[in-house]
Structure formats: C-alpha cells, structure tokens
Amino acid sequence: MNRADRALAYLESAKNLTGSACALGGLALTFTGLAGAYWPVVVAGLYGAGALIAPPTRPPAPRFPDPTSRLDGLRKDFTTLREYLTQVDLPPAATERLDSLRELLDGLLTPGWVSEALAQDPEDIHVLVRAVHRDLPESVDTYVRTRRWTRIAPGRQDPEEQLMRQLALMHGEVEELVAGLREAEEIRQQAHTRYLEDRGAENTCGTGTVPGT
Structure with missing residues (x-):
C-alpha cells in the first residue's frame, strides 16, 4: 500500500471520523467563547482524544471456500x-x-x-x-x-x-x-x-x- 492509499484509508477510518467529530465539538466551544484564546489546543486535544477512544480498524476476515x-x-x-x-x-x-x-x-x-x-x-x-x-x-x-x-x-x-x-x-x-x-x-x-x-x-x-x- 503506497502513501496515497494509506492516507485515504486513514481519512476513512473510525479514528479520523471520531477525532473529527470531537474537533467539531471543540470548534463549537470556540464559537461560544468557552475555549478562549487556547481554542487551537482545545480543538487539537479533542481530535486526539477522539482518535484514541475510537475502535481500531478491523481488517476483513479472510474468506475460504465452502x-x-x-x-x-x-x-x-x-x-x-x-x-x-x-x-x-x-x-x-x-x-x-x-x-x-x-x-x-x-x-x-x-x-x-x-x-x-x-x-x-x-x-x-x-x-x-x-x-x-x-x-x-x-x-x-x-x-x-x-x-x-x-x-x-x-x-x-x-x-x-x-x-x-x-x-x-x-x-x-x-x-x-x-x-x-x-x-x-x-x-x-x-x-x-x-x-x-x-x-x-x-x-x-x-x-x-x-x-x-
């Protein structure tokens, strides 16, 4: 798998999707003024936390003949x-x-x-x-x-x-x-x-x- 394929696979992974969802929550906090001047750290931290709690990517099980x-x-x-x-x-x-x-x-x-x-x-x-x-x-x-x-x-x-x-x-x-x-x-x-x-x-x-x- 080349770099482009690995990058595409990560973008579609549960870790990136969960991290992105948490990061959007951080942006919402920024817009409401709760994150303050440290909003980049809050957004990045929430993204990292989301990526950590997401389940790891499960490779498909091999299929064998009947x-x-x-x-x-x-x-x-x-x-x-x-x-x-x-x-x-x-x-x-x-x-x-x-x-x-x-x-x-x-x-x-x-x-x-x-x-x-x-x-x-x-x-x-x-x-x-x-x-x-x-x-x-x-x-x-x-x-x-x-x-x-x-x-x-x-x-x-x-x-x-x-x-x-x-x-x-x-x-x-x-x-x-x-x-x-x-x-x-x-x-x-x-x-x-x-x-x-x-x-x-x-x-x-x-x-x-x-x-x-």
Missing part, C-alpha cells in the same frame, strides 16, 4: 480413476474386492449430507485423497507391472496375493472412516434424545404434575 467444495475436485479425480480401473484386467477375487472399495468411496463422495459431514474433518478428506490419488492407482499399476515381469521370470512373491492384501488394507481404512461418521451421527441422535427427555422432565416439574397420574 468445505464441501473441496470435494468437487476429488470427485472428478475419482471419476478418472474409475475409468482407468475399468481398463485393467484383474483377477476375479481382486475385482470383487475392488468393486466393494469403489462402492464405499462412491458413497462417501456422492454429494449430499454424507459428504457434507465428511468435509468437516480435514483428516477424513486426507484419507480419501490418499486413497484416490496414490494408494489405489499405485496398487493396481504395480500389480500390472509386476505381473508382466513374473510371466517373463517368475519370482518368489505372487503379485495377486500382494494386490489382495493391499486392497484389504485400503478397504479396512475406508470402512473405519465410514464407521466414524456413523458413530458421530449416532451420538448426535442420542444427544437429541437426551435433550428431549430433559426438556420433558423440566416441563413436568414446572407444571407440578406427577408422571403417570
């Missing part, structure tokens, strides 16, 4: 990932496990109250970002490359077994995320039940009636 909008880009990436996975030839058991994992991810990313609840916790979003951007594509791509080398020169490890273990681990991690969201909603429901019960008890006590009578 939490749910952070999932929009991830949904597009997940669509790209699904298209890639449909082109990969996987064993039936791995395909079944992968389909189950994709259903979980799709349910979490579908716009609605589930994704809104998910967006409130950055750690939950990080789990999905990691699964979509790194873990899942890396597991499938590594399997495809390793399977190719195994056909040329068989190794000690079965690529399919490694893929199944990786998919199972990712599936368990996403299931834990779903369970956490479900538990949060259950706690919220229980809290509302207790609130209604407590309110009913207060109303009963207030009316002086005895339950069951």
Whole structure:
C-alpha cells in the first residue's frame, strides 16, 4: 500500500471520523467563547482524544471456500480413476474386492449430507485423497507391472496375493472412516434424545404434575 492509499484509508477510518467529530465539538466551544484564546489546543486535544477512544480498524476476515467444495475436485479425480480401473484386467477375487472399495468411496463422495459431514474433518478428506490419488492407482499399476515381469521370470512373491492384501488394507481404512461418521451421527441422535427427555422432565416439574397420574 503506497502513501496515497494509506492516507485515504486513514481519512476513512473510525479514528479520523471520531477525532473529527470531537474537533467539531471543540470548534463549537470556540464559537461560544468557552475555549478562549487556547481554542487551537482545545480543538487539537479533542481530535486526539477522539482518535484514541475510537475502535481500531478491523481488517476483513479472510474468506475460504465452502468445505464441501473441496470435494468437487476429488470427485472428478475419482471419476478418472474409475475409468482407468475399468481398463485393467484383474483377477476375479481382486475385482470383487475392488468393486466393494469403489462402492464405499462412491458413497462417501456422492454429494449430499454424507459428504457434507465428511468435509468437516480435514483428516477424513486426507484419507480419501490418499486413497484416490496414490494408494489405489499405485496398487493396481504395480500389480500390472509386476505381473508382466513374473510371466517373463517368475519370482518368489505372487503379485495377486500382494494386490489382495493391499486392497484389504485400503478397504479396512475406508470402512473405519465410514464407521466414524456413523458413530458421530449416532451420538448426535442420542444427544437429541437426551435433550428431549430433559426438556420433558423440566416441563413436568414446572407444571407440578406427577408422571403417570
């Protein structure tokens, strides 16, 4: 901000406006003869006092994107990932496990109250970002490359077994995320039940009636 901008900002600030209002009061005292020969000191003093008591300038709070909008880009990436996975030839058991994992991810990313609840916790979003951007594509791509080398020169490890273990681990991690969201909603429901019960008890006590009578 240059000097001109700073000067303009001060002229529009609460400190200058309050000080100016107090200074006008000092001029009024001058016109009535109460300030006497020291009216410049009175006017300047009142201006300074007004500037001191004025509230400081409050910078505008930063505005960030809505939490749910952070999932929009991830949904597009997940669509790209699904298209890639449909082109990969996987064993039936791995395909079944992968389909189950994709259903979980799709349910979490579908716009609605589930994704809104998910967006409130950055750690939950990080789990999905990691699964979509790194873990899942890396597991499938590594399997495809390793399977190719195994056909040329068989190794000690079965690529399919490694893929199944990786998919199972990712599936368990996403299931834990779903369970956490479900538990949060259950706690919220229980809290509302207790609130209604407590309110009913207060109303009963207030009316002086005895339950069951």
